[in-house]
Amino acid sequence: MRPPDEPPPGGRRPPAVNPLTWAKDWVRSSPGTHIWLLVIGITSLVIAAASEGLGQFLVHRTSSNIHELNEHPLPSLLISGFWIERPESFLLYAVMFELLHANVERWTGTTRWLLTVGGAHIAATLASQELVLLAIEGHRLPRSMTHVVDIGVSYGLAAAAGVLTYRLRPPWRYGYLAGVLVFFGIPLLTGATFTDFGHAIALVMGFAAWPLTPAAAAGELPPEDGTGPADRAAGPPPEQRPESPQER
Numbered sequence: 001m002r003p004p005d006e007p008p009p010g011g012r013r014p015p016a017v018n019p020l021t022w023a024k025d026w027v028r029s030s031p032g033t034h035i036w037l038l039v040i041g042i043t044s045l046v047i048a049a050a051s052e053g054l055g056q057f058l059v060h061r062t063s064s065n066i067h068e069l070n071e072h073p074l075p076s077l078l079i080s081g082f083w084i085e086r087p088e089s090f091l092l093y094a095v096m097f098e099l100l101h102a103n104v105e106r107w108t109g110t111t112r113w114l115l116t117v118g119g120a121h122i123a124a125t126l127a128s129q130e131l132v133l134l135a136i137e138g139h140r141l142p143r144s145m146t147h148v149v150d151i152g153v154s155y156g157l158a159a160a161a162g163v164l165t166y167r168l169r170p171p172w173r174y175g176y177l178a179g180v181l182v183f184f185g186i187p188l189l190t191g192a193t194f195t196d197f198g199h200a201i202a203l204v205m206g207f208a209a210w211p212l213t214p215a216a217a218a219g220e221l222p223p224e225d226g227t228g229p230a231d232r233a234a235g236p237p238p239e240q241r242p243e244s245p246q247e248r
Contacts, residue, residue, distance in 0.1 A: 030102040032110045036082070037097050040153065044087035059085055059149050064125045066133055066146040081121050083151040093153060100160040107167050112212040113160075120159030120202040125150065128198035135194075154195070155202040158184065162206020166213050 027034050047055050061068070064080035084093060105113040129150065135141040161184075165177050184203050187196040210216050 026102070030105040030110075032114055033097055033101040033105050036101070036153075037094060039082045040084060040093065041090060043083045044090045047083070047085075048087040059083065059151055060147060063148070063150045064129065065148050065150045066129050066136075069126075069129060077122055077125060080125065080151045081118075081153055081156060084153065085149060085151060096157055097153075100157055100164060103167065104160045104164050108163070108213055112209075116163055116206065116209040116212055117156035117159045120205040121153075121155045123205060124155040124158070124198035124202040127201050128194040131197055132194045148194075150195075155198055158199045158202035159206035159209070162203045163209045163213065165207065166210055166215070 047058060050058060062076070062079045062083050064076045068076035084090065101113070101117065104116070108116070132141060132145050132148065136143055136145055161180050165173060165180065168176050180203070184196075184199050187193075188200050
């Protein structure tokens, strides 16, 4: 007969994790991510239910292109981050939100996460549309590009991907960083569009957001070996420290 499992120290087994409780705790720990995702889900349903003409009107009206930035600068910057052009891509975006945004928000806190991804979304949008304007003025793009569809959440995701690099420990950090650079770098080097430039700008802003991370707030430097500066400054463990004269 198989001997019964030995009880853990203390005589009690840890309670089983309730999946529903775990999901609630996960959502509560990253409220901004899930509110954002909920709004995107609603707007995706609106696009999916609308006629083709109304859908095209909505994506153009909520775009942060040159025309809308000139006519409605603040609303277009904000509203464009709550729509995606293809509703069928919502599930993919939901997975990316959970992997990137939720983890960054849980780590840095909602305010710092919002400053990072919101600032990157605005900066990348303005910079990429400025490139479009320069190309139009240089006759490299048609003037119709002032009305190009420019909506979506990818700039914020790129920024979250950048700052998440600091959350990982070596050697995982280096593999993740290489993957991120390849993912965003290949389109930039092979016939880049204004969106690819926007992704690159947002990613760099994510890398530059190290001062907003908890470790930086504590006065630390980005760890290179999985330990913080405080651990290194503490010196060797007590049993390895030489005895002081008073201890002899």
